[in-house]
Amino acid sequence: MHKVPRISGKELIKVLARLGYDVDHQTGSHIILRHNKEPHRRLTVPNHKELDRGTLRAIIRQAGLTREEFLNLLR
Numbered sequence: 873m874h875k876v877p878r879i880s881g882k883e884l885i886k887v888l889a890r891l892g893y894d895v896d897h898q899t900g901s902h903i904i905l906r907h908n909k910e911p912h913r914r915l916t917v918p919n920h921k922e923l924d925r926g927t928l929r930a931i932i933r934q935a936g937l938t939r940e941e942f943l944n945l946l947r
Contacts (some may be wrong), residue, residue, distance in 0.1 A: 876942070877926050882919070884923065891907075903918075
């Protein structure tokens with residue numbers, strides 16, 4: 873099992889944009905993304921320089937991805 877890398881909130885948003893997530897709005901330092909197709913999942917991404925690994929894993933899981941799928945998207 874591969875470890876998830878340390879990335880910023882902005883980098884994560886770029887990866888999720890490839891999957892069809894668009895920025896809906898921002899509240900403080902948290903950016904709310906919304907999927908453009910059904911079921912219109914919403915994800916909250918902290919706009920931090922470096923995301924905690926647990927937070928990143930939770931967002932990956934909420935997006936319906938496995939770690940391997942996510943790592944392939946980073947390439």
